[in-house]
Amino acid sequence: MVSIIKRIWHLRQKPTLARANRASFTNEQWKGIRIKFIAQTAAGGIAFALWFLACSSYLFGTLYLSPGRHDNFHVLAIDYDGGVVGQAMAAAYQQLQGPSFFKLIYHSPEEFPTQEDMYHAVWEGKYWGAIAAAEGASDRLSAAIQGGEAATTYNAANALHYIWNQQRYTAFSNSIVQSAMQQLVTGTRIAYSKMNGTQASHFLNNTDPAAVQAFMNPISATAYNIQPAPFGSVILLNTVAMAMPVLQQFFFLLVLNGVAAKYQLYTKMTVHSSLLVRRIAGILFTFGAALCQTGYYWAFRENWNVNGNQFVLTWMTFWLLMHIHLLILDSISTIAPLPVMPFVVLLWVFLNIASTLSPLELQAGFYHWGIALPSHNAYSILITIWTGGSDNRLYRALPIMFAWWIVANLTTSATHIRACHLAYKFQQEEEGEVGPAKDEEEAAAPRESQAREPISRQTTIARTATGLERQRTVEEIAREQRQVYGPSVPPFA
Numbered sequence: 265m266v267s268i269i270k271r272i273w274h275l276r277q278k279p280t281l282a283r284a285n286r287a288s289f290t291n292e293q294w295k296g297i298r299i300k301f302i303a304q305t306a307a308g309g310i311a312f313a314l315w316f317l318a319c320s321s322y323l324f325g326t327l328y329l330s331p332g333r334h335d336n337f338h339v340l341a342i343d344y345d346g347g348v349v350g351q352a353m354a355a356a357y358q359q360l361q362g363p364s365f366f367k368l369i370y371h372s373p374e375e376f377p378t379q380e381d382m383y384h385a386v387w388e389g390k391y392w393g394a395i396a397a398a399e400g401a402s403d404r405l406s407a408a409i410q411g412g413e414a415a416t417t418y419n420a421a422n423a424l425h426y427i428w429n430q431q432r433y434t435a436f437s438n439s440i441v442q443s444a445m446q447q448l449v450t451g452t453r454i455a456y457s458k459m460n461g462t463q464a465s466h467f468l469n470n471t472d473p474a475a476v477q478a479f480m481n482p483i484s485a486t487a488y489n490i491q492p493a494p495f496g497s498v499i500l501l502n503t504v505a506m507a508m509p510v511l512q513q514f515f516f517l518l519v520l521n522g523v524a525a526k527y528q529l530y531t532k533m534t535v536h537s538s539l540l541v542r543r544i545a546g547i548l549f550t551f552g553a554a555l556c557q558t559g560y561y562w563a564f565r566e567n568w569n570v571n572g573n574q575f576v577l578t579w580m581t582f583w584l585l586m587h588i589h590l591l592i593l594d595s596i597s598t599i600a601p602l603p604v605m606p607f608v609v610l611l612w613v614f615l616n617i618a619s620t621l622s623p624l625e626l627q628a629g630f631y632h633w634g635i636a637l638p639s640h641n642a643y644s645i646l647i648t649i650w651t652g653g654s655d656n657r658l659y660r661a662l663p664i665m666f667a668w669w670i671v672a673n674l675t676t677s678a679t680h681i682r683a684c685h686l687a688y689k690f691q692q693e694e695e696g697e698v699g700p701a702k703d704e705e706e707a708a709a710p711r712e713s714q715a716r717e718p719i720s721r722q723t724t725i726a727r728t729a730t731g732l733e734r735q736r737t738v739e740e741i742a743r744e745q746r747q748v749y750g751p752s753v754p755p756f757a
Contacts, residue, residue: 308603315610319610322614322618323614323618326618326621326628327626328628333363333628337367338369339367339391339394339441340369340376340385340390340393341353341357341368341371342373342396343370344379344396344397345402347397347401347402348456349401349402349405349483350397352460353424353452355455356452356455360444365444366392368395382427386428387429387490387653387654388655389656389657393426395424395448396424397423398425401422401483405418405423406464408475409469409475409478409482411472415472415477418474418478420481420482420483421484423483423484424484424485424486426485426487428487428490429491429654430490431490431647431651431654432647432654432655434493434499436622445485445487449484449485453482465479490651491650491651493650494567495566496566497564497566501643503620505561506617507616509639510593510613517590520545524538531684531688538680539677539680550583553586554582557582574649578650581646584665585639585665588638589638591673593612595672595678598683616639619634619635641657641660641664641665642661645658
């Protein structure tokens with residue numbers, strides 16, 4: 265520790281860090297800059313704080329008062345039994361129904377003749393789940409209470425059957441659909457005891473343990489899960505993971521723009537070639553980034569039952585999503601001022617996460633426009649892939665995704681042409697400023713005095729169309745270059 269302190273103290277004695285070569289922030293030298301620095305820093309800090317407040321409020325708003333919208337989850341209900349078990353299920357739902365409980369949509373057995381038809385309705389995504397009182401459930405229970413072979417073979421789980429899809433917004437399917445199904449099954453058992461318990465006790469065979477067991481536990485349920493998703497990282501698939509496709513594209517653009525500026529991609533290369541080079545670079549990067557994201561999904565899948573075909577389809581979906589994000593951010597970054605880009609990226613990330621964070625059924629109507637965002641439709645496609653074709657919304661999701669892709673390609677091409685035009689224009693102006701036509705008076709000035717002048721105060725001379733001369737600072741030239749290339753990152757700037 266002592267040696268470290270000595271080294272730090274020795275370092276502070278170097279001329280580059282010595283107080284004699286520097287001025288304190290309270291020094292008069294900083295008098296004019298001090299106020300500007302404080303004002304601009306405060307303004308930027310307040311702007312970012314308010315922008316995060318607005319974006320976070322939008323995100324939190326998607327789930328605000330959502331427990332009061334659980335009845336927007338529609339669940340199919342069918343009474344194949346036609347007896348006391350089916351009546352008990354209906355009575356239990358009457359006790360449980362409300363805004364915080366899913367809504368049972370009753371249909372007749374004629375509309376759904378078999379439980380396969382029920383399963384298919386949930387598999388298609390028409391309902392969040394389905395529950396049925398099994399055919400003959402009341403007769404089997406009545407026979408079991410009286411003892412004998414009927415009591416020995418009686419299985420309470422055959423009284424009710426319910427179907428759900430855990431892969432479809434897993435956190436909400438677990439907490440709203442499955443949890444409520446279990447409540448409904450328990451409520452059905454309680455309702456049966458109230459409705460038929462006294463009467464059934466008169467026929468109970470007290471000497472038969474199996475009959476007593478059937479009387480004590482008359483009703484349970486068998487659950488059919490279309491696509492189990494029991495692995496721990498599943499809660500990240502539609503939340504944090506959906507921000508990664510946007511952030512990766514932004515950081516890649518920083519590198520791409522920096523390299524393009526360094527090697528004068530916009531000024532030396534033909535417009536068609538430079539556009540093609542950038543487009544190929546974007547396609548290759550998004551292919552690789554999509555492969556990486558799909559790779560860590562599979563690496564942490566635990567016992568998630570997915571195969572190689574689903575891996576490739578997931579990869580292609582992420583590629584399309586990432587390329588859309590890249591093209592959108594590329595279009596905006598080429599025309600937007602540099603200070604605006606953090607706000608744009610932050611907003612785009614929050615908007616897309618909000619569209620995948622929870623089902624639209626739980627969100628207030630104001631948020632339903634999110635159905636048009638790329639991430640919402642990409643996640644919809646992913647659910648269909650991961651469940652083997654269930655909850656199929658490809659008829660809507662794919663056209664929306666490709667519409668984004670086509671429009672973004674067109675806008676990126678247009679902004680690239682603009683960037684090439686401005687880059688060549690600014691380069692010609694700069695070459696004219698440092699060429700032979702340079703002002704004679706400036707050329708005759710002593711070079712030593714120019715070398716001593718701070719870089720922030722050096723200026724260049726530009727001729728206007730009228731022949732008049734004006735001074736242009738280095739900062740102004742930098743801003744002009746920024747208008748062409750967009751944001752970049754060191755050391756590629």
